[in-house]
Amino acid sequence: MLIFSVFKTLTDQRVTVELKNDLSITGTLKSVDQFLNIRLDAIEVLDQARHPHMMAVKNCFIRGSVVRYVQLPSEHVDTQLLEDATRREAANSNKQR
């Protein structure tokens, strides 16, 4: 849930999603769900020459399970807040068991 919240705070930012098939797509993050499925608008494929079939695609939905990395805009990530939230979530999940 924590990471889901992080992505929600990053909507309308430019992110680069690297897929497990090595395709890298930069786009504007429009929405995200609990599975970390991602919708991107105004996309650009990093290596156009290697993926010519992606040239006509302007926006897309990416299934969460095929994502390897997402490069985030570091100026929009509050690292201190993240660490506190992570500790809080870890403490909560310990309590439940």
Added chain:
Amino acid sequence: MDASPGIQEPFDLIRLSLSERVFVKLRGDRELTGILHAYDGHMNLILSDVEETIMIVDAQDGASSAQGVVNVAKRKLEMLFVRGDGVILVSPPSRT
């Protein structure tokens, strides 16, 4: 649960590495080092100041299958979300 500090479960090791530089081994002959800022139960991670190392093994022609040239590609990334299903291990490198 006992309130004593220290390590009771594996995830505690990762929790104590928050805001420290960690080493992450991933599927597909990839390794990362970066400062850990967040994780969850899937081992999804958020790291900053990341260096990624990709090992590319090219099998040499005529050589036995065990031999090959290992090419290492490195790149740096500012802030990175890593999906947990690719993670093999997380370790605080300074303590190894």
